[in-house]
Amino acid sequence: MKEVxxxxxxxxxxxxxxxxxxxxxxxxxxxRRSVLDLAPLFGGHEVISFSLAGxxxxxxxxxxxxxHVIGSRSMWADLGVxxxxxxxxxxxxxxxxxxxxxxxxHRSVRRAVIRSGPTGAVDLQVVRAGLATAxxxxxxxxxxxxxxxxxxxxxxxxxxxxxxxxxxxxGTAIRRVxxxxxxxxxxxxxxxxxxxxxxxxxxxxxxLRTVLARWYGWLExxxxxxxxxxxxxxxxxxxxxxxxxPVQEAVGYLATVLFAGTEPxxxxxxxxxxxxxxxxxxxTAGLPGVPDSVNSRRAExxxxxxxxxxxxxxxVVRRVFKADEQAKRRQRRPxxxxxxxxxxxxxxxxxxxxxERHGLxxxxxxxxxxxxxxxxxxxxxxxxxxxxxxxxRLGMTVGREALMLLWREAELLxxxxxxxxxxxxxxxxxxxxxxx
Numbered sequence: 001m002k003e004v005x006x007x008x009x010x011x012x013x014x015x016x017x018x019x020x021x022x023x024x025x026x027x028x029x030x031x032r033r034s035v036l037d038l039a040p041l042f043g044g045h046e047v048i049s050f051s052l053a054g055x056x057x058x059x060x061x062x063x064x065x066x067x068h069v070i071g072s073r074s075m076w077a078d079l080g081v082x083x084x085x086x087x088x089x090x091x092x093x094x095x096x097x098x099x100x101x102x103x104x105x106h107r108s109v110r111r112a113v114i115r116s117g118p119t120g121a122v123d124l125q126v127v128r129a130g131l132a133t134a135x136x137x138x139x140x141x142x143x144x145x146x147x148x149x150x151x152x153x154x155x156x157x158x159x160x161x162x163x164x165x166x167x168x169x170x171g172t173a174i175r176r177v178x179x180x181x182x183x184x185x186x187x188x189x190x191x192x193x194x195x196x197x198x199x200x201x202x203x204x205x206x207x208l209r210t211v212l213a214r215w216y217g218w219l220e221x222x223x224x225x226x227x228x229x230x231x232x233x234x235x236x237x238x239x240x241x242x243x244x245x246p247v248q249e250a251v252g253y254l255a256t257v258l259f260a261g262t263e264p265x266x267x268x269x270x271x272x273x274x275x276x277x278x279x280x281x282x283x284t285a286g287l288p289g290v291p292d293s294v295n296s297r298r299a300e301x302x303x304x305x306x307x308x309x310x311x312x313x314x315x316v317v318r319r320v321f322k323a324d325e326q327a328k329r330r331q332r333r334p335x336x337x338x339x340x341x342x343x344x345x346x347x348x349x350x351x352x353x354x355x356e357r358h359g360l361x362x363x364x365x366x367x368x369x370x371x372x373x374x375x376x377x378x379x380x381x382x383x384x385x386x387x388x389x390x391x392x393r394l395g396m397t398v399g400r401e402a403l404m405l406l407w408r409e410a411e412l413l414x415x416x417x418x419x420x421x422x423x424x425x426x427x428x429x430x431x432x433x434x435x436x
Contacts, residue, residue, distance in 0.1 A: 007074040019047040061349040063377040075318035130159035152266035160261030166231015265395040267312030275364040300372040311347035311381030347381035354378040410434040
């Protein structure tokens with residue numbers, strides 16, 4: 001056994017965990033199919049450790065580990081663990097995404113995001129406009145068959161852009177952004193991402209940098225285009241105009257907010273609908289005993305029950321941030337971590353561990369009357385602790401409305417395969433095939 005020390009977080013002092021050393025080959029073998037295949041490596045321990053690419057990696061599954069890793073004010077999402085070549089650009093940060101933001105700046109813009117989001121009840125007109133756009137983009141006009149992946153992702157991208165960022169995206173823009181998201185995820189899932197530098201155009205790192213350049217360039221034009229007063233784009237534009245924030249940094253925050261507001265909640269919706277269909281509880285007439293009310297608590301219960309069983313995010317990576325006071329005095333924003341240690345929360349493992357602690361089954365229970373929320377430390381995946389998801393209320397409202405629409409209107413043509421697939425985020429191996 002070895003000791004792993006994590007810095008203090010809000011309301012909690014420094015924490016020392018006992019970790020079980022394991023072979024990196026066994027970790028790589030387990031990750032080939034599913035994060036859950038790592039479970040046997042833990043034995044009776046909460047943390048496993050291994051060395052890879054010059055860094056020591058620690059993966060934990062307990063609520064205490066999630067609280068200290070994701071909720072720490074000393075941690076940041078430092079993708080400098082990959083040679084992307086972005087560290088040479090001192091202002092190319094994103095809010096915990098690509099390549100990461102120092103904690104102080106993260107919290108500052110996070111407050112701007114919170115002020116930009118819905119302060120009261122979510123505007124259902126925005127949600128319905130998103131549903132109409134998603135239905136149009138995802139439906140084959142001749143067969144009426146629906147591409148569920150496009151439906152869910154277009155829905156959340158459209159509503160996040162409108163309700164949080166303050167911009168309206170048309171169908172062409174939505175397709176373009178989803179294409180960039182696909183390319184980004186595919187390249188980061190490539191095990192060769194750490195081989196070869198970004199200066200070589202045919203390496204995964206080089207191709208990722210090309211994708212980021214196009215994506216960030218489009219976002220910069222979005223930042224200077226028409227936007228709603230009070231939205232995040234308007235707030236960031238004001239900061240760049242006042243010289244408080246470099247344009248590239250503002251663009252990075254937009255990138256992460258749009259990605260985080262699209263992919264995880266869309267995948268959560270797809271898992272919920274897959275679970276409902278797989279459980280055999282849905283018909284063309286809808287779910288038995290579920291009202292059609294817009295405020296149906298039942299839809300929220302099912303979304304949370306699905307999330308309990310299967311989080312969409314597989315891995316959350318953090319490192320301890322190290323401030324560079326000399327660089328600060330030169331008004332440069334450095335990319336540094338305190339050490340080569342990398343701390344990982346694996347939400348599927350954490351959810352499985354929490355289910356076992358509470359005596360809950362690992363399968364979806366469609367008739368459960370459980371809570372409409374889950375402890376974010378015990379069930380991480382959409383953010384927890386100091387970084388709890390700022391879009392949770394919007395995401396739940398959009399997901400609830402979409403799930404109810406699918407109950408009422410969709411005809412099932414082929415059953416799904418609910419086994420998980422994917423490294424960074426997961427989806428069922430086969431989604432339900434439906435038509436309106």
